Amino acid sequence: MQPVNKIAxxxxxxxxxxxxxxxxxxxxxxxxxxxxxxxxxxIFKYIPLWGWTMAFQQYIPGKGFFQQEWVGLKYFIIxxxxxxxxxxxxxxxxxSILSLIFGFTLPIVLAILxxxxxxxxxxxxxxxxxxxxxxxxxxxVASLFNKMLSIDDGVVNNILMALRIVEQxxxxxxxxxxxxxxxxxxxxxxxxxxxxIIFLAAIAGISPELYESAMVDGAGRFKKIWHITLPGIxxxxxxxxxxxxxxxxxxxxxxxxxxxxxxxxxxxxxxxxYILDYGISAGRWAFGTAAGMFxxxxxxxxxxxxxxxxxxxxxxGIITK
Amino acid sequence: xxxxxxxxxxxxxxxxAAGCGPQVTGTQPTTTPAQKxxxxxxxxxxxxxxxxxxxxxxxxxxxxxxxxxxxxxxxxEIKKATGVxxxxxxxxxxxxxxxxxxxxxxxxxxxxxxxGKGDLSILxxxxxxxxxxxxxxxxxxxxxxxxxxxxxxxxxxxxxxPSIYYVGGKEVGQENMEPNAGFQLxxxxxxxLGYPRLRxxxxxxxxxxxxYEQNPTLYGQKSIPLSLLADDWRFMITxxxxxNFATGNSDDGEWYIDIETLDAVxxxxxxxxxxxxxxxxxxxxxxxxxxxxxxxxxxxxxAKIASGRVxxxxxxxxxxxxxxxALKKDEKYEAVYGYFPITIDExxxxxxxxxxxxxxxxxxxxxxxxxxxxxxxxxxxxxxTEEAQILTHWGVxxxxxxxxxxxxxxxxxxxxxxxxxxxxxxxxxxxKYCYPFPTYGNAVKDSTGQYFEAFDTLEEIAxxxxxxxNEVLSHYGVNTWKELYPQADEFPVKPYGAAWLVNxxxxxxxxxxxxILKTGYRMIPAIVMGDPSEFDAKWAEYQQALKDAxxxxxxxxxxxxxxxxxxxxx
Numbered sequence: 001m002q003p004v005n006k007i008a009x010x011x012x013x014x015x016x017x018x019x020x021x022x023x024x025x026x027x028x029x030x031x032x033x034x035x036x037x038x039x040x041x042x043i044f045k046y047i048p049l050w051g052w053t054m055a056f057q058q059y060i061p062g063k064g065f066f067q068q069e070w071v072g073l074k075y076f077i078i079x080x081x082x083x084x085x086x087x088x089x090x091x092x093x094x095x096s097i098l099s100l101i102f103g104f105t106l107p108i109v110l111a112i113l114x115x116x117x118x119x120x121x122x123x124x125x126x127x128x129x130x131x132x133x134x135x136x137x138x139x140x141v142a143s144l145f146n147k148m149l150s151i152d153d154g155v156v157n158n159i160l161m162a163l164r165i166v167e168q169x170x171x172x173x174x175x176x177x178x179x180x181x182x183x184x185x186x187x188x189x190x191x192x193x194x195x196x197i198i199f200l201a202a203i204a205g206i207s208p209e210l211y212e213s214a215m216v217d218g219a220g221r222f223k224k225i226w227h228i229t230l231p232g233i234x235x236x237x238x239x240x241x242x243x244x245x246x247x248x249x250x251x252x253x254x255x256x257x258x259x260x261x262x263x264x265x266x267x268x269x270x271x272x273x274y275i276l277d278y279g280i281s282a283g284r285w286a287f288g289t290a291a292g293m294f295x296x297x298x299x300x301x302x303x304x305x306x307x308x309x310x311x312x313x314x315x316x317g318i319i320t321k
Numbered sequence: 322x323x324x325x326x327x328x329x330x331x332x333x334x335x336x337x338a339a340g341c342g343p344q345v346t347g348t349q350p351t352t353t354p355a356q357k358x359x360x361x362x363x364x365x366x367x368x369x370x371x372x373x374x375x376x377x378x379x380x381x382x383x384x385x386x387x388x389x390x391x392x393x394x395x396x397x398e399i400k401k402a403t404g405v406x407x408x409x410x411x412x413x414x415x416x417x418x419x420x421x422x423x424x425x426x427x428x429x430x431x432x433x434x435x436x437g438k439g440d441l442s443i444l445x446x447x448x449x450x451x452x453x454x455x456x457x458x459x460x461x462x463x464x465x466x467x468x469x470x471x472x473x474x475x476x477x478x479x480x481x482x483p484s485i486y487y488v489g490g491k492e493v494g495q496e497n498m499e500p501n502a503g504f505q506l507x508x509x510x511x512x513x514l515g516y517p518r519l520r521x522x523x524x525x526x527x528x529x530x531x532x533y534e535q536n537p538t539l540y541g542q543k544s545i546p547l548s549l550l551a552d553d554w555r556f557m558i559t560x561x562x563x564x565n566f567a568t569g570n571s572d573d574g575e576w577y578i579d580i581e582t583l584d585a586v587x588x589x590x591x592x593x594x595x596x597x598x599x600x601x602x603x604x605x606x607x608x609x610x611x612x613x614x615x616x617x618x619x620x621x622x623x624a625k626i627a628s629g630r631v632x633x634x635x636x637x638x639x640x641x642x643x644x645x646x647a648l649k650k651d652e653k654y655e656a657v658y659g660y661f662p663i664t665i666d667e668x669x670x671x672x673x674x675x676x677x678x679x680x681x682x683x684x685x686x687x688x689x690x691x692x693x694x695x696x697x698x699x700x701x702x703x704x705x706t707e708e709a710q711i712l713t714h715w716g717v718x719x720x721x722x723x724x725x726x727x728x729x730x731x732x733x734x735x736x737x738x739x740x741x742x743x744x745x746x747x748x749x750x751x752x753k754y755c756y757p758f759p760t761y762g763n764a765v766k767d768s769t770g771q772y773f774e775a776f777d778t779l780e781e782i783a784x785x786x787x788x789x790x791n792e793v794l795s796h797y798g799v800n801t802w803k804e805l806y807p808q809a810d811e812f813p814v815k816p817y818g819a820a821w822l823v824n825x826x827x828x829x830x831x832x833x834x835x836x837i838l839k840t841g842y843r844m845i846p847a848i849v850m851g852d853p854s855e856f857d858a859k860w861a862e863y864q865q866a867l868k869d870a871x872x873x874x875x876x877x878x879x880x881x882x883x884x885x886x887x888x889x890x891x
Binding site for chain 1 (some may be wrong): 389416419420423426427443446475543552553556612613614616617618620621625728826828829831835836839842843845846850
């Protein structure tokens with residue numbers, strides 16, 4: 001106990017030291033500039049947390065806070081007793097883990113490959129083409145995939161038939177066990193270029209001298225990638241990985257909502273759709289809030305776990321002690 | 322510094338990840354000061370022109386062509402007669418209305434009028450809308466006349482609170498002039514098959530099979546025998562409803578209601594309906610069902626129909642209208658559909674024309690924030706007059722219609738505009754102020770014996786029919802599609818209105834109801850596309866899943882509300 005107290009004491013002293021106050025004074029303009037954003041965060045991110053109280057109420061819109069009936073953990077219990085909840089949780093985690101595996105590693109590969117291209121015009125062209133789909137709305141992407149994978153003159157089936165790989169057209173969208181794969185593929189196609197930009201930027205930040213000296217030491221292309229490029233972008237990779245893991249459960253619902261059909265519902269319904277259907281649409285505000293809280297809790301646990309592991313293994317973390 | 326930055330970043334990420342409560346967005350309807358009175362060149366009517374007043378209104382229906390500034394000719398006439406300018410705000414999407422109403426309830430910021438469909442209770446719960454009984458008694462002689470003694474009871478709120486809180490909504494005296502539901506077969510197919518008797522599902526199947534075998538391609542593409550659509554809620558329209566109709570029920574949503582005992586059951590639990598799906602399952606097994614039926618999206622489905630190669634459908638008129646318009650535009654008249662009242666067997670009558678009476682249940686309410694309640698109710702009262710009804714249905718005299726031999730006749734350019742210009746209501750104001758205001762339906766005549774309805778009278782509809790439609794109909798010995806169906810007088814009027822308008826507020830009920838519905842979305846496609854030998858087992862599994870989703874609770878509560886409603890209306 002004692003050493004801890006001492007450290008705290010020392011810290012306290014340290015905070016109000018002359019040196020610190022002087023520094024505050026020096027940075028006052030910077031602090032002032034950041035103030036609006038701090039206020040923004042407080043207003044839009046912290047104050048709404050008050051709404052979490054709804055999860056413990058029989059919430060009826062329009063009634064005052066004190067007129068609501070408190071029901072304790074009722075909605076959490078309903079949620080955890082619902083079999084369907086576990087189904088959507090499975091789908092959510094499965095699709096987000098798939099998208100983490102492919103949607104995270106492939107942009108790194110693309111960035112490294114692009115970096116190896118010496119012809120600038122070609123490199124720019126590939127980069128532009130690969131990130132353009134990012135700007136296409138999911139509504140359009142879903143229609144495109146539906147049409148391409150259709151058995152009714154869909155291009156994929158036409159090619160497979162022409163190559164005699166399949167005898168009968170395959171109805172891709174009707175196969176429940178294909179759904180996760182199709183969604184992940186669409187996601188990777190749409191976002192690969194965009195997500196590689198940050199890694200390209202990180203690669204650009206590596207000092208060229210390192211490559212030159214490696215070349216002098218006789219390192220070839222793969223050795224240079226392995227020993228210089230990869231370690232060079234590792235901090236960026238880790239930061240983005242930790243944040244992606246934190247967002248595992250927040251995969252949204254647009255793609256699933258737009259690409260699903262009646263036959264694949266058991267594999268397509270995700271947590272956000274569940275909240276929408278059984279929380280907001282049904283007017284069960286409290287239930288929706290409870291499910292939202294559950295998501296936040298999982299997110300926080302995931303971020304801290306990932307951060308801890310990363311700090312232990314790679315020595316890099318986004319949250320420091 | 323870098324670490325602090327990262328820390329802030331993480332905090333932002335975490336809070337972003339946090340699902341927060343409903344966020345307050347959107348603007349409240351603003352009340353602008355009353356606009357200036359009628360322009361100076363207006364000659365004042367005999368009794369001094371009413372003082373101008375602006376009422377705001379929120380309407381949960383979306384409107385792609387709003388009459389901005391209340392500037393259409395009809396709106397201007399309304400203003401001239403009543404002094405009222407309406408500032409109408411529509412919902413931005415079909416499900417945004419409910420959120421908006423919740424927001425209004427939470428903020429206490431209401432417009433003068435609200436049309437909230439089934440979600441008006443959100444405002445009622447916070448006492449935001451006012452009782453109209455006394456006001457109608459005092460200022461609403463035309464409202465009373467408009468509804469009459471029977472229909473005005475259908476405006477009552479509930480057994481516990483039998484006051485009137487809203488007026489308007491659906492039409493009074495509406496009668497369908499064309500079938501809205503049925504089984505559709507291409508006119509070309511009907512003709513080629515020699516006008517076969519089309520009465521039962523078996524007849525329908527035979528017709529589809531024969532024509533499909535004779536025509537493997539249509540308009541240069543592979544033909545499709547029978548196509549369905551199960552794109553989200555459209556499942557109810559094209560998969561679930563036809564089963565209800567083919568077994569003799571009129572549109573009661575997902576319910577089957579025994580008209581004698583008023584006992585309601587989910588129609589998908591009935592044995593007759595099971596037989597309908599057995600038939601669909603057989604159609605799939607015989608290759609007569611489009612394998613993409615349960616996969617395709619609405620736009621794909623419309624595109625298929627518009628290509629002219631889908632031989633048969635089981636859909637609602639409004640859902641295929643757009644595609645059929647495209648067929649007509651391409652002059653693919655043989656691919657336009659005929660409507661047939663097909664049922665599971667000869668003993669069952671297709672009840673599309675069964676009357677529900679005035680539907681009640683929905684209407685526009687006056688809120689507690691209304692700036693002048695008396696003016697508001699007087700305005701509604703004026704809307705109920707014959708003068709107003711003719712104005713809102715026919716437009717402005719001499720501008721939109723003329724009177725020939727004492728009869729109103731629409732100008733040809735107005736008729737033309739209606740058929741070709743999607744913004745015709747916005748430009749003329751005709752029909753813009755019918756629904757959800759108090760409005761007469763197409764079966765009501767005015768004091769001179771003419772219909773209030775200007776466009777969709779039986780004669781107008783017959784005149785719009787294609788030559789090939791007339792040819793096909795003549796072989797069945799009738800003039801219109803309506804005559805092919807069992808008529809309204811063959812069925813009793815439904816004493817409860819329409820079951821899909823029965824509103825149950827309990828969120829737990831809604832959630833369970835939704836679960837039951839979605840159980841169908843998930844399981845029925847697999848049943849239809851499965852092996853016929855497994856049909857019974859899978860159907861039993863489906864029935865069990867319905868029970869697990871809370872079928873008993875949902876049915877019990879629905880029956881209670883339905884019976885209360887019927888009692889309230891008597």
